[in-house]
Amino acid sequence: MESPRETSLGARTIDGRVLEILRLDWPIGGHSFEVYDEASSDCLTMEESLNTEPTEEDLRRLMSHC
Numbered sequence: 001m002e003s004p005r006e007t008s009l010g011a012r013t014i015d016g017r018v019l020e021i022l023r024l025d026w027p028i029g030g031h032s033f034e035v036y037d038e039a040s041s042d043c044l045t046m047e048e049s050l051n052t053e054p055t056e057e058d059l060r061r062l063m064s065h066c
């Protein structure tokens with residue numbers, strides 16, 4: 001299976017943490033979003049897939065799990 005094309009949507013600072021949001025465009029069609037904690041390079045969305053660009057509320061919810 002081909003890898004998705006990654007596009008950075010930039011960084012957002014939430015409660016002092018810098019999070020990077022990536023859009024993944026899949027060769028078979030469709031897209032998803034991943035959120036990374038820039039300080040630790042941890043992917044905050046490994047357990048779930050986001051089908052829409054995360055809102056500030058979504059980002060806060062993701063941060064509460066780690």
